[in-house]
Amino acid sequence: MMTASLPVTPAAPALGLWQRLGVALYRRPGLQLGLLLGLPLLWFLVVYIGSLATLLAQSFFTFDDFTMEVSRELTLANYRQLLQPANFDVVLRTLLMASAVSLASAVLAFPLAYYMVRYARGWKKGFFYVAVMLPMWASYIVKVYAWTVLLAKDGMVYWAYQHLGLGGVMDWLMTLPLLGGNSLTTSHLGRFAVFTYIWLPFMILPVQAALERVPANLLQASSDLGANGAQTFRHVILPLAFPGVVAGSIFTFSLTLGDYIIPQIIGPSGLFIGSMVYTMQGSIGNMPLAAAFTVVPVVIIALYLTGARKLGAFDAL
Amino acid sequence: MHSDQDRAPLWLRLLAYGGIGFLFLPIAVIIIYAFNAESAGYSFPPKGFTLAWFPAAFARNDVMQAIGLSLQLALLATVLALVLGTLAAAALYRREFFGKDAITMMLILPIALPGIITGIALLSAFRLADIPSGFWTIAVGHATFCVVVIYNNVVARFRRLSYSLVEASQDLGADMFQTFRYVVLPQIATALLAGGMLAFALSFDEIIVTTFTAGNEVTLPIWMLNQLTRPRDVPITNVVAMTVMLITALPILAAYYLTRGTEDTAGSGK
Amino acid sequence: MSIAVQFHQVSRHYDSVRAVDDISLEIAEGEFFSMLGPSGSGKTTSLRLIAGFEQPTSGSIRIFGQEAAGLPPNLRAVNTVFQDYALFPHMNVLDNVAYGLMLKGVPKSERHRRAEEMLELVKLGQYGSRRPSALSGGQRQRVALARALTLQPRVLLLDEPLGALDLKLREQMQTELKSLQRQLGITFVFVTHDQGEAMSMSDRVAVFNKGRIEQVAAPQVLYNQPATAFVADFVGAANVFDGPLAATLAGLEQPFAVRPERIRPAGQLDGDVVRVPGKLLDIQYLGAVSRYEVEVLGEKVVSMVLPNEHDTQAAPAVIGSAITLAWQRQAMLPLAG
Structure with missing residues (x-):
């Protein structure tokens, strides 16, 4: 097949500066790593870890209630203040909401994710994926705004239940202690609905991913062994999808825990952890107490993650 | 897990499509009300169709300034995140060393922790260092939580890239820079583009970290938030809301189509 | 005859694994030299040490007398045909073959002409404008060969290049490779786990086992005078x-x-x-x-x-x-x- 002949190339010539740099990097893989990782690592250590460290340090600083000034005297007073009953209420209120939102998201997400995995084929599969992803990434503040429009007096939701003749039911709901309020926009129910809406996609995708990994032959095996649909669902699908639900709840729980904008705009007065932090540093200027307050969600989330890891949620991410 | 022959029971279909309807309801509302003739209030059904609010909104200085600021910020944060995220991805994939897991964890942390913590931490550090809040403090905050989006997309692409391509390039005489320019970059270009668009969208509509680092600057989401707490210009807000949604939705859709059919991670989680 | 590649007490360890364990070896210029052994025996690592993709933990590797340890792959006068061909998917066949010349700054018309010649050499003259993905496995293998030869290396390294081909194509490529090597007169270092392949093509074969060399000899000698039980068993049945x-x-x-x-x-x-x-x-x-x-x-x-x-x-x-x-x-x- 061949008729050409190849001349012989001479041995390596003397090296230029650039090539010498290449040689130096080749001989020291650690230097290569350093060059690549140096910039991002420096950025994260200085900007991010540095900030977190100053935040933690601030939580031990002293805030003078009279002069409204922060001094660098170290104290544990801020943490003691956390344990006051009023602050405890804030934590409890936030936790209750985060749990309710996670539960509701799971209930809403499961049938949708199940349908996506089991029945959506071809273009429908893509459609469902985009239909979940798009609202998830769509602007947070715009979505919250849309809900104030939806829930407003004379808005779409009022219009709908008036026309369905459910006005009485809604009035009754508004009188209930844990759900009610003066109007939908200022009710616990309204706030709960908005929270659930905003974080729902973060539940759907992990559940869908977990269900996607259930092999089809497992379902056949189950029905071969005489299980009916409900039994297969209860004993095969549900346990296998559960880590996905836990993984999703990490998002819904932690995102609700840290939010301060929704509680500020929708629902009755009464602070959440997020709004507490925001108010403390903002209008009051008590950065040390605000800093101490941020430790609360971090601890709760850390506990939650530890529990979630035990339930196998990280394999579903 | 799927089945080819059977059809979903009616109740399941209702729940599935109902769920999608629920997810799109507020989005539909935003689109409808942007064309609402009513000048105050949110009554339903809308009072009439008009395009009048669009020129009115875009004639407003505060709106245009906010849009301009948010675009600049998103662009800068995206560029910073592209550089940092790509470097981190190149450093961390294919290497095992002590502390690698901690570094990966650190990249994810700004998104994993509630935004309020990132926000207040940055604010406290800027105050302590006497750095005045403004354009650059916002950009630094945004870049920090955008890095992980780029990192995830690029690492996913690296994993599908046969490393022998890099070796072949070196073997044929390319130095590290040439290998990156002629072999690696063309291979990861779409991943960078997809990740960049997601980062752009993420930065463009970010509000929680921004409120802490913005000082007196008014980004578009902050402008929206101000309208929410002290509503004055309902029809203008409606138009701006739709604009924000379009500016974020289009890059997200583009990113999805760029990485479709691959195992890349664009859009699979914030 | 001068020595093309020389290993002197070369070791490559990964943590506790001795992939290559104190190997000394000389490959003569113009020789068709095979490295034969089961997977994990150290043959591929040895090849990668010559190319520069791996660096020795200790020992010296000389290529035409010049110390190569510490020299990155792009500064070594050897080229490699990869097991998975490693063709750049975003370039057409011609640009793949011309890649090395492009890096050297050879003008476009000149490098395309030389790449065309190389493609003719491997009987793929008509395929320059195709993408690698539009070629069969055998054709990709030839493109990889042409690309590695374009820079006129004095040593060509081949890492199980025929592994992914079916039996008929393999036998045909064996014949072609051998005659190509004879015609070009350059050194081929050929890694394979297939003893038949090594025996039929090589001037000499090194038999690898557990990171060490059991025997280096011409195929007839390996068969008739195996030094160890491993060689006797691995090279033909015994x-x-x-x-x-x-x-x-x-x-x-x-x-x-x-x-x-x-x-x-x-x-x-x-x-x-x-x-x-x-x-x-x-x-x-x-x-x-x-x-x-x-x-x-x-x-x-x-x-x-x-x-x-x-x-x-x-x-x-x-x-x-x-x-x-x-x-x-x-x-x-x-x-x-």
Whole structure:
């Protein structure tokens, strides 16, 4: 097949500066790593870890209630203040909401994710994926705004239940202690609905991913062994999808825990952890107490993650 | 897990499509009300169709300034995140060393922790260092939580890239820079583009970290938030809301189509 | 003849794994040299050490007398044909082949002309404008070969380049590679786990096992004078006898091997022969030959291969029956203990 002949190339010539740099990097893989990782690592250590460290340090600083000034005297007073009953209420209120939102998201997400995995084929599969992803990434503040429009007096939701003749039911709901309020926009129910809406996609995708990994032959095996649909669902699908639900709840729980904008705009007065932090540093200027307050969600989330890891949620991410 | 022959029971279909309807309801509302003739209030059904609010909104200085600021910020944060995220991805994939897991964890942390913590931490550090809040403090905050989006997309692409391509390039005489320019970059270009668009969208509509680092600057989401707490210009807000949604939705859709059919991670989680 | 590649006490360790363990080796210029061994034996790592993709933990590697350890791949005058071909998917075939010239700053028309020549050399003259993904496995393999040869390396490294091809194509490529090497006169270092491939193409073969070299020799020498039991067994089939078995059968202290085709039923041989009684366990019909599995001394299973064109009536065809095997004393290959 061949008729050409190849001349012989001479041995390596003397090296230029650039090539010498290449040689130096080749001989020291650690230097290569350093060059690549140096910039991002420096950025994260200085900007991010540095900030977190100053935040933690601030939580031990002293805030003078009279002069409204922060001094660098170290104290544990801020943490003691956390344990006051009023602050405890804030934590409890936030936790209750985060749990309710996670539960509701799971209930809403499961049938949708199940349908996506089991029945959506071809273009429908893509459609469902985009239909979940798009609202998830769509602007947070715009979505919250849309809900104030939806829930407003004379808005779409009022219009709908008036026309369905459910006005009485809604009035009754508004009188209930844990759900009610003066109007939908200022009710616990309204706030709960908005929270659930905003974080729902973060539940759907992990559940869908977990269900996607259930092999089809497992379902056949189950029905071969005489299980009916409900039994297969209860004993095969549900346990296998559960880590996905836990993984999703990490998002819904932690995102609700840290939010301060929704509680500020929708629902009755009464602070959440997020709004507490925001108010403390903002209008009051008590950065040390605000800093101490941020430790609360971090601890709760850390506990939650530890529990979630035990339930196998990280394999579903 | 799927089945080819059977059809979903009616109740399941209702729940599935109902769920999608629920997810799109507020989005539909935003689109409808942007064309609402009513000048105050949110009554339903809308009072009439008009395009009048669009020129009115875009004639407003505060709106245009906010849009301009948010675009600049998103662009800068995206560029910073592209550089940092790509470097981190190149450093961390294919290497095992002590502390690698901690570094990966650190990249994810700004998104994993509630935004309020990132926000207040940055604010406290800027105050302590006497750095005045403004354009650059916002950009630094945004870049920090955008890095992980780029990192995830690029690492996913690296994993599908046969490393022998890099070796072949070196073997044929390319130095590290040439290998990156002629072999690696063309291979990861779409991943960078997809990740960049997601980062752009993420930065463009970010509000929680921004409120802490913005000082007196008014980004578009902050402008929206101000309208929410002290509503004055309902029809203008409606138009701006739709604009924000379009500016974020289009890059997200583009990113999805760029990485479709691959195992890349664009859009699979914030 | 000068030395193209020289390993002096080269080791490559990963943590506790000794991928290459104290290897010394010389490859002559113009030689077709194969590195043969099972997977994980260190042959591929050795090749990658020459290319520069791996760096030795200790020892020295010289390429044409120049120390290569510490020199990155792009500064070494060797080129590689990769196992998975590693063709750049975003370039067409011509640009793939011209890549090395492009890096050297050769103008476009000139490098395309030279790349065309290379493609002609591997009989792919018409395929320059195609994408690699539009080629068959065999064609990709040829493009990879052309690309590696474009820079006129003095040493060409081939990492199991025929592994992914089907049998017919493989045999054809073996012939072509060998004649290409003869024609170009450059050194080929060829890594393979296929002993037939190594034997048919190479001037010399290094047999790798567990990070070390068991033997370096011409194919005939490897076959007829294997240095170790591993070589005897890996290069062609062998019946290896060691320990008490060697003593009982032939009165030898040292282990030895006998090729299956040198064993005959006792009646067919006379002179200075070793005879062993045994029991026929199985007969495998292989076309030109048949293989007989015989259990001797109640423990060792010995293979005997007899050509089928000879009448096999002398051998008992009943499985389970008694049979006495024999081989000439000079057929015994002494092995290192």
